[in-house]
Amino acid sequence: xxxxxxxxxxxxxxxxxxxxxxxxxxxxxxxxxxxxxxxxxxxxxxxxxxxxxxxxxxxxxxxxxxxxxxxxxxxxxxxxxxxxxxxxxxxxxxxxxxxxxxxxxxxxxxxxxxxxxxxxxxxxxxxxxxxxxxxxxxxxxxxxxxxxxxxxxxxxxxxxxxxxxxxxxxxxxxxxxxxxxxxxxxxxxxxxxxxxxxxxxxxxxxxxxxxxxxxxxxxxxxxxxxxxxxxxxxxxxxxxxxxxxxxxxxxxxxxxxxxxxxxxxxxxxxxxxxxxxxxxxxxxxxxxxxxxxxxxxxxxxxxxxxxxxxxxxxxxxxxxxxxxxxxxxxxxxxxxxxx
Amino acid sequence: xxxxxxxxxxxxxxxxxxxxxxxxxxxxxxxxxxxxxxxxxxxxxxxxxxxxxxxxxxxxxxxxxxxxxxxxxxxxxxxxxxxxxxxxxxxxxxxxxxxxxxxxxxxxxxxxxxxxxxxxxxxxxxxxxxxxxxxxxxxxxxxxxxxxxxxxxxxxxxxxxxxxxxxxxxxxxxxxxxxxxxxxxxxxxxxxxxxxxxxxxxxxxxxxxxxxxxxxxxxxxxxxxxxxxxxxxxxxxxxxxxxxxxxxxxxxxxxxxxxxxxxxxxxxxxxxxxxxxxxxxxxxxxxxxxxxxxxxxxxxxxxxxxxxxxxxxxxxxxxxxxxxxxxxxxxxxxxxxxx
DNA sequence: TTGAAAGCGCTAACAT
DNA sequence: ATGTTAGCGCTTTCAA
Numbered sequence: 118x119x120x121x122x123x124x125x126x127x128x129x130x131x132x133x134x135x136x137x138x139x140x141x142x143x144x145x146x147x148x149x150x151x152x153x154x155x156x157x158x159x160x161x162x163x164x165x166x167x168x169x170x171x172x173x174x175x176x177x178x179x180x181x182x183x184x185x186x187x188x189x190x191x192x193x194x195x196x197x198x199x200x201x202x203x204x205x206x207x208x209x210x211x212x213x214x215x216x217x218x219x220x221x222x223x224x225x226x227x228x229x230x231x232x233x234x235x236x237x238x239x240x241x242x243x244x245x246x247x248x249x250x251x252x253x254x255x256x257x258x259x260x261x262x263x264x265x266x267x268x269x270x271x272x273x274x275x276x277x278x279x280x281x282x283x284x285x286x287x288x289x290x291x292x293x294x295x296x297x298x299x300x301x302x303x304x305x306x307x308x309x310x311x312x313x314x315x316x317x318x319x320x321x322x323x324x325x326x327x328x329x330x331x332x333x334x335x336x337x338x339x340x341x342x343x344x345x346x347x348x349x350x351x352x353x354x355x356x357x358x359x360x361x362x363x364x365x366x367x368x369x370x371x372x373x374x375x376x377x378x379x380x381x382x383x384x385x386x387x388x389x390x391x392x393x394x395x396x397x398x399x400x401x402x403x404x405x406x407x408x409x410x411x412x413x414x415x416x417x418x419x420x421x422x423x424x425x426x427x428x429x430x431x432x433x434x435x436x437x438x439x440x441x442x443x444x445x446x447x448x449x450x451x452x453x454x455x456x
Numbered sequence: 457x458x459x460x461x462x463x464x465x466x467x468x469x470x471x472x473x474x475x476x477x478x479x480x481x482x483x484x485x486x487x488x489x490x491x492x493x494x495x496x497x498x499x500x501x502x503x504x505x506x507x508x509x510x511x512x513x514x515x516x517x518x519x520x521x522x523x524x525x526x527x528x529x530x531x532x533x534x535x536x537x538x539x540x541x542x543x544x545x546x547x548x549x550x551x552x553x554x555x556x557x558x559x560x561x562x563x564x565x566x567x568x569x570x571x572x573x574x575x576x577x578x579x580x581x582x583x584x585x586x587x588x589x590x591x592x593x594x595x596x597x598x599x600x601x602x603x604x605x606x607x608x609x610x611x612x613x614x615x616x617x618x619x620x621x622x623x624x625x626x627x628x629x630x631x632x633x634x635x636x637x638x639x640x641x642x643x644x645x646x647x648x649x650x651x652x653x654x655x656x657x658x659x660x661x662x663x664x665x666x667x668x669x670x671x672x673x674x675x676x677x678x679x680x681x682x683x684x685x686x687x688x689x690x691x692x693x694x695x696x697x698x699x700x701x702x703x704x705x706x707x708x709x710x711x712x713x714x715x716x717x718x719x720x721x722x723x724x725x726x727x728x729x730x731x732x733x734x735x736x737x738x739x740x741x742x743x744x745x746x747x748x749x750x751x752x753x754x755x756x757x758x759x760x761x762x763x764x765x766x767x768x769x770x771x772x773x774x775x776x777x778x779x780x781x782x783x784x785x786x787x788x789x790x791x792x793x794x795x
Numbered sequence: 796t797t798g799a800a801a802g803c804g805c806t807a808a809c810a811t
Numbered sequence: 812a813t814g815t816t817a818g819c820g821c822t823t824t825c826a827a
Contacts, residue, residue, distance in 0.1 A: 128819095128821085130820080138797075138798085139797065139798045140798090140821080140822095142796085144823085145797090152796060153796070154797095157796080171578070171579055172579065172821075174576070174579040175517050175579070175580065175581055175819090175821095176803090176821045178514050178821090179512075179514050179803050179804065179805090180803050180823090187576075196548075202535055202536060205535060205562075206535065209535075209562060209564075213569065218561065218572075218573060219560070219561070220559045220560075221559075222557065222558070223548060230552065234557060237526075240510060240512055240513040377742070377746060380743070381743070381745055384745055384750070403687065404719070404720070404747075407723055408743075408747060408748060409747060411723070465804095468805065469804080479806095479814090479815095480806085480814060480816095481812085483805070483806060483807090484813085487806080492812070492813085493812065511805075512805070514803090515806095517805095518818095518820065519805045519807090520819075
């Protein structure tokens with residue numbers, strides 16, 4: 118049971134008393150209300166400084182629930198994924214420029230945790246939210262959108278509601294990757310998918326299949342492995358692919374973490390890339406060049422995604438009725454040596 | 457200028473009215489106060505569910521400033537550094553278990569930003585804070601400790617105040633790394649340091665120098681390069697080291713990001729590791745095995761650091777007067793192929 | 796220009 | 812067992 122913390126904070130009352138004015142006047146000084154004489158203002162400011170007074174944001178928000186809390190919520194599916202970290206950095210830079218602080222919540226792809234954090238975020242009365250929902254029918258997020266809270270979705274859209282969203286061309290990106298593999302002569306190209314309920318996983322699979330067909334390659338369901346977007350799933354599913362009676366000769370990994378997991382398996386087996394097996398990953402990393410071998414990957418403009426999302430969110434906070442937009446960013450195939 | 461958000465929230469009053477009881481009774485139901493008849497309780501709960509009522513945390517905190525906000529602050533120096541991400545995961549798991557949510561603030565080694573976030577955190581009346589201060593004399597954090605806010609420092613201590621802290625054996629870890637290099641016959645071992653004001657950078661340098669001396673190797677100031685703990689600094693300083701008239705034959709990199717930067721430079725120059733130059737990094741990564749070549753590194757128990765720090769923090773919140781503790785965790789040399 | 800006072804949603808002491 | 816009410820720190824009318 119928490120014990121009383123005995124650190125007390127200076128409040129308006131103490132400042133007012135010490136300055137010999139009313140709390141209303143102190144409040145005016147703090148909020149730069151022009152209706153204060155320079156003399157009074159200076160006097161109050163001195164006391165504020167002396168007492169190290171800083172306004173209580175909690176009280177402020179309670180009183181003025183429609184005023185800005187200067188707090189933005191960010192709901193991240195997996196903080197271990199460097200892609201989301203980069204998105205976060207984009208969000209952060211824009212937020213900081215606009216004097217917003219971030220409450221970041223990482224739900225580790227756990228829907229229960231997501232719900233808990235969403236509840237907290239809502240009752241903290243944040244000004245807006247950037248979220249990557251677990252799936253398109255995420256009831257909780259949909260409910261929040263409907264309630265009028267400014268929201269921007271990244272990486273994953275929402276079905277049935279009108280919401281700002283920032284996505285990438287998942288299908289095209291996947292197509293380019295697999296097409297590159299096929300053009301280089303690989304015949305048994307595998308796809309290790311992330312969580313199958315994610316729209317991005319589905320779109321990447323669609324791109325994979327289209328590229329196979331465009332190159333007259335058969336679609337073998339055995340070569341499509343469904344995982345949970347984690348590093349561990351990359352390790353495990355790559356093993357399965359290598360154990361096939363007719364093993365894969367190339368792997369298209371559905372995200373960052375899966376790629377790193379697949380590489381781990383391949384290196385453990387002392388297989389040569391790309392001679393024994395080719396690898397291409399969705400998501401580039403800044404250290405891709407230092408991997409063995411330098412990794413060929415589909416680059417998502419992660420920082421840009423975050424930046425755009427934050428910009429859209431702040432726009433919406435300032436203008437709740439502007440029409441929603443969908444922003445689709447392009448991917449880029451970074452060809453190096455892994456295929 | 458933000459416009460009114462028109463999403464209104466259900467409050468105690470509406471629930472009370474609809475249920476035909478007083479707000480006090482509703483409050484009791486919410487807080488599981490036993491003094492409510494089962495009949496009343498059920499009736500109120502039904503209304504709560506029907507109205508989708510959820511308590512306003514802001515009001516709760518204002519009213520009861522000494523009660524738990526169930527909010528923990530985390531002040532991260534650099535979210536791009538996988539080490540801190542791992543620490544964060546440790547913190548998060550413990551926090552979640554104990555029903556705390558996290559406000560994470562990433563200040564990107566920027567002291568101004570750090571100060572801003574600290575102000576916000578304080579006025580959000582968080583229950584406690586886990587911080588990695590910019591340096592040992594961080595006035596703002598010291599002030600917070602003195603004010604009585606429960607705080608645990610990670611990775612970096614604070615001088616002159618009594619505060620819980622979780623650290624690793626930086627000096628020993630560095631010694632082991634450099635000693636390993638020396639024992640393998642390397643003569644011109646360089647050290648790329650992170651931000652020189654960080655205690656960890658200094659301790660690692662001390663370990664480096666001691667290992668040099670223990671192996672009767674000269675200490676050449678030219679081989680010690682001071683950076684800012686970033687990836688970019690690793691790239692740049694490794695270049696400088698390679699351009700020396702008598703270049704380094706081994707590099708001890710002060711952290712994760714620096715290691716990745718140094719590798720980038722070495723690969724760009726098509727140098728062979730460890731033949732042309734050996735590399736050893738402080739901080740292990742789960743994908744170290746997939747690097748070219750598999751990286752030898754000093755492993756810090758990052759997840760454990762976060763876990764311990766969060767445990768200490770929660771202990772302190774529950775018992776503000778327990779004596780402070782310093783926890784020093786061990787590092788481990790992971791020998792692979794880069795030296 | 797300044798002050799007094801209401802009230803944001805909630806909890807807890809007190810009254811019934 | 813339930814209700815009434817004060818007050819957390821703040822902003823904002825309204826009055827002076």
